[in-house]
Every structure is written in structure tokens, then in C-alpha cells.
Amino acid sequence: MVAFEFKLSSGKPANIMKAAYAYDNAADDLQTAASELRELVRSIPEQTWSANDRERYESNVHEYSLQLDYLHNYLMAVSIALTVVAWALFVYATFATGMAAYLGALAAASAFPPNYAACLPLAATALTVTHVATGILLNSGLAAAAVLGGGAAITADKQGDHGNQFAGDAFKKALANGAKSGAANLLQNAGNAALSFVNRAENPIGTQAKKPIPVKEIDLDYDRDKDGNVSVGGGAKFTAGPVEHELGGHRKYDGSGKYTGTDAEYKAKFGIDPTETHNAVVGGKGDWKPGDWKPDSASGTAGYENARTGHKAGLEGGRKDGGWEGKVNGVGPGGSAELSGSTKKPAKPVDDTPPWDK
Structure with missing residues (x-):
């Protein structure tokens, strides 16, 4: 317990x-x-x-x-x-x-x-x-x-x-939209609580015991940004043999309810030692526009995780918005660090100077 x-x-x-x-x-x-x-x-x-x-x-x-x-x-x-x-x-x-x-x-x-x-x-x-x-x-x-x-x-x-x-109506609208995201999170947490209870007897890192059941976590999402765009989807983390798999996807809609695209992500983690203390991680993700089978953006990732100490290191790179970008990151007990780069030209700064001051 x-x-x-x-x-x-x-x-x-x-x-x-x-x-x-x-x-x-x-x-x-x-x-x-x-x-x-x-x-x-x-x-x-x-x-x-x-x-x-x-x-x-x-x-x-x-x-x-x-x-x-x-x-x-x-x-x-x-x-x-x-x-x-x-x-x-x-x-x-x-x-x-x-x-x-x-x-x-x-x-x-x-x-x-x-x-x-x-x-x-x-x-x-x-x-x-x-x-x-x-x-x-x-x-x-x-x-x-x-x-x-x-x-x-x-x-x-x-x-x-x-x-x-307009304050009252804005609050009611925010409450309605927040309730949808909240309901998804509550349902997700209820499912994960049940999974955690079933898996409560799982042996700690450093042993070679089998997991009680394959499914480890579920993820349910209903996200809405300030412009009214909505992303609905979910995913799951589960084990199959010696590999832990994590996959997810979302469908996206604009404020009028029109379908605008799909994204999907997959990650696999497997032990590189018998006790699964040291793990390798590989994966990838992509975005697709409606009616196009070619991804609008795609990237791959590879890294290392230490299940005992929490140390992580990773490399991610891919194509997005017509350019190439990549990053290297690391996480440890003392914090995290990241180094990134891109071939995409920086956006031209918006001139917010009022017309009467130009």
C-alpha cells in the first residue's frame, strides 16, 4: 500500500x-x-x-x-x-x-x-x-x-x-471548456489509480521479476488553446516481452469544429542490463494534415535512462515547418539542461509601434 x-x-x-x-x-x-x-x-x-x-x-x-x-x-x-x-x-x-x-x-x-x-x-x-x-x-x-x-x-x-x-459569460465558457478537460483527466487518473493498485506488488528496480499486468498507464487528453483549437486523444504505456512501449495520438479541430490534422507518437524502452536499471529509449513522432499521407513534420529520438537514479540523456531531431531542428537534453537530480538548434530562419519581429509614433 x-x-x-x-x-x-x-x-x-x-x-x-x-x-x-x-x-x-x-x-x-x-x-x-x-x-x-x-x-x-x-x-x-x-x-x-x-x-x-x-x-x-x-x-x-x-x-x-x-x-x-x-x-x-x-x-x-x-x-x-x-x-x-x-x-x-x-x-x-x-x-x-x-x-x-x-x-x-x-x-x-x-x-x-x-x-x-x-x-x-x-x-x-x-x-x-x-x-x-x-x-x-x-x-x-x-x-x-x-x-x-x-x-x-x-x-x-x-x-x-x-x-x-462580458466577465460572467467568459467565466461560464471557461468553466464549460475546463470541465471537459477536467473530466478527461479525472477519468485518466481513475484508470491509472486502478492500474497502480493492481501493479502495487511490482518488484523494485534491480530485480528480474515479471510485471503483474502488461498495461502500466493510460493517457486521456482534451486540450483547448486560447484560439479555440481543440486536441482530443490519448495513449497508453504497456510492456510486451522485455520492451516497454508508449504510444499515443490526437485528432485536432479548429474553433468551428473542422478537422485540421492528426499527430502520433511512439516510444520504446528496453533494458540494457538484466536488472533493467540501465535502459535505452528510441521513438518518433509525426503530424499529418487532412488528406495527406505524408507527415507535415516528423522527428526521431534516442536516449538513455537510469531507472534507479533518474538520470536521463537524449537526442532528438527531425523536420518541422520546412526546416531541420534538433536538441540534446539531460536530466538529473540537480536539474535539467538542453541545447537546441534549427535551420529555420527566425520569424521577422512584429513592429508594435503605434502608427502615430512611426
């Missing part, structure tokens, strides 16, 4: 922190915009504009600045909530490492018959401590979800009170 809870509680705190930083930067930009907007209005001399419409203009600017303030506060709250979750995951991962070492030592001690009875209550205590730690992590996630959902509702209501007549 301890291994089962560890599996359910796994996550990527680095990615969550990256999102937290993005929200924090967006909040700073909104605060700067609100301050500059107020300052611009205050800088207009009274003698150059003293008509009644100035008061109405200043009132509208004040209301709009308040809308920006409310949105700034919401983004800051989300950033803090995500930071808390990221640190909770990091602390939990540290706890899991220590608990795994403790249970390993306990298992070794219990192998001697005289110690077996004494080890049982210690193992039960370890399970209880794991329950508590997992519960704390769960509650941090629920609190973050409350901040995201409840904060969005409050922010939309406040913006509506200050002149944004």
Missing part, C-alpha cells in the same frame, strides 16, 4: 513551479499596466481638457484599472497556491525517498525469523505515517483547486461590478 500511495502522489514540481512563475510574471505585468494607465490619465493637464467628458473618461479608466487590479490579485493567489503545491510535492518526494530506505532496511531485518514479529508494528507505523503525509499532500492540492476555481468566480464577479459586462 505504501508503494501504491507513492505512485498516486507522484508529480512534477518543477513544471508546477514554472507555471507559478508564469502567473507571477503575468500579475506583475498587469500591475504595471494598471499603474501606467492611472499615471497617463493624471499626466493630462487640466487646462488642455476640462470638459465634462474628461470626468467620464477618468471614471472609465478608474473602473478598468480596478478590473486589472482584481485580475492581478487572482493571478498572484494562483501563483502562491501553485508554489505551495510544488513545495508539497518536493517535500513528499523527499519523505518518500526516506521512507523507502527505512522500509528496505525493515524488510532486510524481517528476513531473520527472530526479528519478524518486532518489525510488524514498525511497518504498521510507517504505513500510518504515509497515510498522514499523503493526506497533507491531497489537502494542499484541494486548496489550490479551490483558489483556482473560487478565485476565478470571485474575480469575474468583481470585474462585472466594475464595468466588464
Whole structure:
């Protein structure tokens, strides 16, 4: 059960922190915009504009600045909530490492018959401590979800009170679209929880035991970008013989529901030593436009993974948007690094200078 809870509680705190930083930067930009907007209005001399419409203009600017303030506060709250979750995951991962070492030592001690009875209550205590730690992590996630959902509702209501007549409808639309993605993720997590429970007795890295069942994970996706484009699909990770396979695909649609293309990805991982501690990884992915059997873009990848330490190194290269691109990356306990290159010419910078300043 301890291994089962560890599996359910796994996550990527680095990615969550990256999102937290993005929200924090967006909040700073909104605060700067609100301050500059107020300052611009205050800088207009009274003698150059003293008509009644100035008061109405200043009132509208004040209301709009308040809308920006409310949105700034919401983004800051989300950033803090995500930071808390990221640190909770990091602390939990540290706890899991220590608990795994403790249970390993306990298992070794219990192998001697005289110690077996004494080890049982210690193992039960370890399970209880794991329950508590997992519960704390769960509650941090629920609190973050409350901040995201409840904060969005409050922010939309406040913006509506200050002149944004579209805030309520935008929130309802976001809620409807988010519910679709949320439903896919909940269904995926429910399936993976069942798979983790079935596979909870899987022997750790360093043994040659067979896996309980072939299917390891499933992936269900319903993603929608800011332009209304939707990607629907999924995938699975499973073992067949000595090889672990991972495959997935998506169908893409634009905002009007028109089919715009398909993507597919495949990866195979196989041990290069009997205990499967050291693994080689190969794979590829591609994108296809409607009615065209030739891929619009395609790439291949090869790499190495250490199942015990978590070290990874990889090389990826292929053709995309009419040019060739590639990257080399590495991941370790201390962080990650990546080096990339492309033959594609950089896009010409967009000139955002207002016409009256050109």
C-alpha cells in the first residue's frame, strides 16, 4: 500500500513551479499596466481638457484599472497556491525517498525469523505515517483547486461590478471548456489509480521479476488553446516481452469544429542490463494534415535512462515547418539542461509601434 500511495502522489514540481512563475510574471505585468494607465490619465493637464467628458473618461479608466487590479490579485493567489503545491510535492518526494530506505532496511531485518514479529508494528507505523503525509499532500492540492476555481468566480464577479459586462459569460465558457478537460483527466487518473493498485506488488528496480499486468498507464487528453483549437486523444504505456512501449495520438479541430490534422507518437524502452536499471529509449513522432499521407513534420529520438537514479540523456531531431531542428537534453537530480538548434530562419519581429509614433 505504501508503494501504491507513492505512485498516486507522484508529480512534477518543477513544471508546477514554472507555471507559478508564469502567473507571477503575468500579475506583475498587469500591475504595471494598471499603474501606467492611472499615471497617463493624471499626466493630462487640466487646462488642455476640462470638459465634462474628461470626468467620464477618468471614471472609465478608474473602473478598468480596478478590473486589472482584481485580475492581478487572482493571478498572484494562483501563483502562491501553485508554489505551495510544488513545495508539497518536493517535500513528499523527499519523505518518500526516506521512507523507502527505512522500509528496505525493515524488510532486510524481517528476513531473520527472530526479528519478524518486532518489525510488524514498525511497518504498521510507517504505513500510518504515509497515510498522514499523503493526506497533507491531497489537502494542499484541494486548496489550490479551490483558489483556482473560487478565485476565478470571485474575480469575474468583481470585474462585472466594475464595468466588464462580458466577465460572467467568459467565466461560464471557461468553466464549460475546463470541465471537459477536467473530466478527461479525472477519468485518466481513475484508470491509472486502478492500474497502480493492481501493479502495487511490482518488484523494485534491480530485480528480474515479471510485471503483474502488461498495461502500466493510460493517457486521456482534451486540450483547448486560447484560439479555440481543440486536441482530443490519448495513449497508453504497456510492456510486451522485455520492451516497454508508449504510444499515443490526437485528432485536432479548429474553433468551428473542422478537422485540421492528426499527430502520433511512439516510444520504446528496453533494458540494457538484466536488472533493467540501465535502459535505452528510441521513438518518433509525426503530424499529418487532412488528406495527406505524408507527415507535415516528423522527428526521431534516442536516449538513455537510469531507472534507479533518474538520470536521463537524449537526442532528438527531425523536420518541422520546412526546416531541420534538433536538441540534446539531460536530466538529473540537480536539474535539467538542453541545447537546441534549427535551420529555420527566425520569424521577422512584429513592429508594435503605434502608427502615430512611426
